[in-house]
Amino acid sequence: MNYFIETIGCQMNICESDKLGQALSSYGILKVNVLQKADIVILNTCSVRSQAEQKAFSFLGRAEEFKKENLNIKIVVVGCMAERIGHKIKHRFKSVNLIIGAKDIDNAALRIADLCNVSNYSIIESEKASDIIKYITIMRGCDNYCSYCVVPFVRGKEISFNSSDIIEDCRLAVNNGAKEIMLLGQNVNSYKYDDIKFTDLVKNIAKIDGLERVRFMTNHPKDLSNELIDMMATESKVCSHIHLPMQSASNNILLAMNRKYTYGRYLTLIKKLRTAVPDISVTTDIIVGFPGEAEEDFEQTLKAVKEIRFGGLYVFRYSSRPNTRAASMCDDVSLEDKKRRHSIILKESNKISIEIVASMVGTTQQVLAEKIEGGVIEARTGSGRKVFVKCASKKDLGKQLNVNIKEAKINSLFGEII
Numbered sequence: 001m002n003y004f005i006e007t008i009g010c011q012m013n014i015c016e017s018d019k020l021g022q023a024l025s026s027y028g029i030l031k032v033n034v035l036q037k038a039d040i041v042i043l044n045t046c047s048v049r050s051q052a053e054q055k056a057f058s059f060l061g062r063a064e065e066f067k068k069e070n071l072n073i074k075i076v077v078v079g080c081m082a083e084r085i086g087h088k089i090k091h092r093f094k095s096v097n098l099i100i101g102a103k104d105i106d107n108a109a110l111r112i113a114d115l116c117n118v119s120n121y122s123i124i125e126s127e128k129a130s131d132i133i134k135y136i137t138i139m140r141g142c143d144n145y146c147s148y149c150v151v152p153f154v155r156g157k158e159i160s161f162n163s164s165d166i167i168e169d170c171r172l173a174v175n176n177g178a179k180e181i182m183l184l185g186q187n188v189n190s191y192k193y194d195d196i197k198f199t200d201l202v203k204n205i206a207k208i209d210g211l212e213r214v215r216f217m218t219n220h221p222k223d224l225s226n227e228l229i230d231m232m233a234t235e236s237k238v239c240s241h242i243h244l245p246m247q248s249a250s251n252n253i254l255l256a257m258n259r260k261y262t263y264g265r266y267l268t269l270i271k272k273l274r275t276a277v278p279d280i281s282v283t284t285d286i287i288v289g290f291p292g293e294a295e296e297d298f299e300q301t302l303k304a305v306k307e308i309r310f311g312g313l314y315v316f317r318y319s320s321r322p323n324t325r326a327a328s329m330c331d332d333v334s335l336e337d338k339k340r341r342h343s344i345i346l347k348e349s350n351k352i353s354i355e356i357v358a359s360m361v362g363t364t365q366q367v368l369a370e371k372i373e374g375g376v377i378e379a380r381t382g383s384g385r386k387v388f389v390k391c392a393s394k395k396d397l398g399k400q401l402n403v404n405i406k407e408a409k410i411n412s413l414f415g416e417i418i
């Protein structure tokens with residue numbers, strides 16, 4: 001069977017979709033890139049902004065149309081919206097077969113396999129399949145209650161999973177061919193299980209023989225410790241990339257967002273990270289048009305984007321979410337201003353990204369070969385940039401290759417193996 005997955009939301013959701021895809025492939029259910037070729041249509045939803053929910057509704061409308069012509073396909077909705085308003089989705093879109101909330105996402109593959117009557121036989125067969133990158137969730141939920149965010153209401157209180165189980169899962173993944181482990185959590189920096197802190201966990205995972213890289217996401221600036229920065233500098237398997245959501249550079253707005261740091265503190269962290277790990281790429285999230293965001297506040301954020309020169313960023317227009325503290329604030333920035341500020345940040349970020357990738361042309365980059373299609377390998381640098389490598393062969397998969405960068409586009413690089 002084949003599945004098509006549409007993912008709405010942040011990098012964390014993209015990772016969770018990849019993780020679900022890996023689990024489905026272990027049932028012999030394989031990914032297609034076109035909805036029309038799918039037996040199962042999956043929508044991974046996000047509730048953080050109302051635009052994200054509107055996007056989900058419009059996708060479900062299209063999926064229902066497709067199902068009218070293809071009665072046997074299954075439609076599955078997973079993630080935060082499924083958790084928050086699953087019953088409403090089911091009521092409005094009668095042809096949805098399965099709703100799986102964010103808290104149950106780890107069982108999603110099993111429930112989808114059940115829905116499609118996939119036998120155990122395929123599980124045993126595909127256990128041999130190797131995933132070069134393995135996504136492992138180390139915690140669930142969040143206790144931070146940023147004033148705009150619905151996640152603590154949808155995903156519940158923060159719970160760190162048993163560290164021995166996590167390490168065992170990583171070891172098993174490496175035995176099955178994984179070369180890179182991506183640790184996932186809403187705020188991995190605050191991971192704590194008994195006496196094991198996040199840095200202890202990563203150090204133990206890095207000891208696994210055969211594992212080449214460790215990444216993690218997402219990080220909260222208020223919990224980013226010197227110990228973690230030191231670990232990134234000294235632990236050679238830890239990738240030189242960190243996603244550190246800034247949200248705003250105005251202290252007034254950061255306070256109203258309940259982010260618990262100032263821009264000064266954020267900047268200090270960036271400086272420490274760059275001193276400890278000179279080639280680090282810092283990516284971020286920014287919200288424009290938060291209640292009370294004056295032009296002056298926005299200018300501070302724009303100035304920070306220019307100063308810090310993020311390796312990449314996601315910028316979102318603020319929208320009020322039910323139950324959150326910000327929902328009781330006056331949503332006083334006009335849609336026009338939100339759109340304008342969004343486009344200014346995006347334009348600046350694109351300009352910086354182009355400059356960064358252009359400066360990489362002619363350099364040698366070590367990349368991990370993740371996929372191959374038509375003789376072209378899709379690989380990634382330690383800093384997280386995608387690199388396409390021509391004239392590669394299947395035996396290069398899963399290897400770290402030294403690649404000379406020949407050409408750069410905004411979101412990808414092209415190179416040749418040295």
Ligand code: SF4
Pocket residue numbers: 142143144145146149150151152186187220
């Ligand atoms: S840290 Fe803040 S933005 Fe991130 S999930 Fe928790 S409440 Fe939401």
